[in-house]
Amino acid sequence: MDFGLTEDQRMMQEMAKDFAQKEILPTMKDDEANHRFRPELVKKMAGLSFFGCGLPEEYGGNGFGFLESVILAEQFAKVSASWRLPFNMQNIGPSITVNKFGTAEQKKRFIPKWVSAEHFGFxxxxxxxxxxxxxxxxxxxxxxxxxxxxxxxxxxxxxxxxxxxxxxxxxxxxxxxxxxxxxxxxxxxxxxxxxxxxxxxxxxxxxxxxxxxxxxxxxxxxxxxxxxxxQGFQICMWQLNNTRISCAAGAIGIAGGAIEAAIGYANERTQFGKKIGSYQMIQAQIADMVAEHEAAKLLVYRAAWLKDQGLPNQHETSMAKLFASESAVHCALDTMKIFGSYGFSTEYPAERFLRDAQSLRVVEGTSNIQKTIIAGISLGDAVNR
Missing domain, CATH: 2.40.110.10 (Butyryl-CoA Dehydrogenase, subunit A, domain 2)
Known part of the structure; x- marks a missing residue:
């Protein structure tokens, strides 16, 4: 087993982190308050080949797979979970599904324009x-x-x-x-x-x-x-098993962003003459968050790796989506608690992490649906595909 990222993967991770910090973060508060979607950002993301994962080079593929898409989406969700969505709309959803089930003409006609963001997908x-x-x-x-x-x-x-x-x-x-x-x-x-x-x-x-x-x-x-x-049901289930991994990536991104915010605040805020991070109950919260987050990352990365190897992964994908989305809510909630009254304020990111995390319990199959899939395969009532 190799738990380290390759040099190329680290490079993509840094590119995504840099993009999110420079292009999304500066206007995020105003964009959030006004529910503003900026289409030019999607086109910039496309210009950096962020939407080419898991696709042949002839249609705009970048030579990478699901794991790299997860790494990219995670970094975006750390800053804003809203901007994880284009990875599904332009890449993991329509493009990869058409590449699997489409005719040669359909692949050539549609995939390059989703990858380049000339067309916005859904x-x-x-x-x-x-x-x-x-x-x-x-x-x-x-x-x-x-x-x-x-x-x-x-x-x-x-x-x-x-x-x-x-x-x-x-x-x-x-x-x-x-x-x-x-x-x-x-x-x-x-x-x-x-x-x-x-x-x-x-x-x-x-x-x-x-x-x-x-x-x-x-x-x-x-x-x-x-x-x-x-054939629509088969295509739909196949697609959802892929788009769920992007949701899971968004979940570990939200949790990671929440933990960073909680640690930063715990090291700055003082009460009774000491930084609050020195108190054991705060330390216990952070320890639980960090351990849970690391476990979620391993589940998500493993499911993405299995997809890239062409191995059965429905069981692992549903476990990753379930655990990561529930973990994101837990981490965001404890971050809000650590921030105290400021966690309830829109001036700080804690409340946004909590609001955004809730969506991942619902989209691409609710947590209950993931449990049904996991149990069905575990009990031998369904096959892991």
């Missing part, structure tokens, strides 16, 4: 009454001969109102159950049957655009299908 799964139960989704696609007609609504979709091309999951055969879902590559712009709107009533991730998409007899081309008709 993937639309969740609906008003359908979240973890993917098969119960109501959005449907009807074959009209020369085109597909889409009707329905998607909710809580990252990049919904700013997205260009991305993935849509819809029902094509209600009677077929999970075999009746199909994945489509669609364009949200310039289609009179598609209406998008932002959702800004969010607890956290204020700089990450989130919205809803309504389809009203929307026409899309017959060649929009990704993979085969009826």
């Amino acid at each position: 993937f639309a799964i969740t609906e008003p009454n359908s979240g973890s139960d993917v098969v119960s989704m109501r959005t449907n696609a009807t074959d009209r001969g020369d085109h597909w007609e889409i009707n329905g609504q998607k909710m809580w979709i990252s990049n919904a109102h700013i997205g260009d091309w991305g993935l849509l999951y819809a029902v094509t055969d209600r009677a077929a159950g999970y075999k009746g879902l199909t994945c489509f590559i669609i364009n949200l712009k310039n289609n009179p049957g598609i209406i998008t709107a932002p959702i800004e009533t969010k607890l956290g991730l204020h700089c990450a655009p989130t919205g809803e998409i309504s389809f009203n007899s929307a026409k899309i081309p017959k060649d929009s299908v990704l993979g085969e008709v009826g």
Whole structure:
């Protein structure tokens, strides 16, 4: 076993850290307060080849894999979890999924433009009454001969109102159950049957655009299908097993940022004539946070490494996502406690870490869903893929 990063990985880590410190941090308070998304930053990230992980060089790949994407996303989330989202929207979500299931023409047409951020990506799964139960989704696609007609609504979709091309999951055969879902590559712009709107009533991730998409007899081309008709559930589960590792990366980033803030404050704040870091209860909190965080990192890095080796990893990915997201909430909460009254103030980062961490218990499969997956594989009721 080798627990050290390679020279190239350390270089990417430093690049991401430097970018986050110089491009995101200076305006972060104002951006957070105004729910401001800055598209130019995504393009700058693309210019540094941050979105090429796990992809062939002919489509803009950078020669790296999931582990490197985790390392990059972690550094961004340390500063702002909102800016971890582009790694899923441009790389781990649409690009890697199309690279797996798409035709040669689809790969050539779409992947390079997601990697370069010429097009902003998305993937639309969740609906008003359908979240973890993917098969119960109501959005449907009807074959009209020369085109597909889409009707329905998607909710809580990252990049919904700013997205260009991305993935849509819809029902094509209600009677077929999970075999009746199909994945489509669609364009949200310039289609009179598609209406998008932002959702800004969010607890956290204020700089990450989130919205809803309504389809009203929307026409899309017959060649929009990704993979085969009826293969959507398989594609969706495969994709989610990948995008979860990016969520886990965001979780260890949030926890790492929270711990750094807690340690910095504990070394500066004094009470009763001594810095608060000298008191045993504060030390116990920090010790628990650090140990838990290191364990989470090992789980996340291992799951990413297994993906890069082409080895079964669903079990490990769900463990990483579950443990890292719950750990992020714990670390953020204890950071808020260490900050005391200042932890309750928007002038300090503790409250933002806690708000942003909560999202990771929900997205890409709730903590309960991860437990179901872990238990199912552990008990032998499902196969680790």
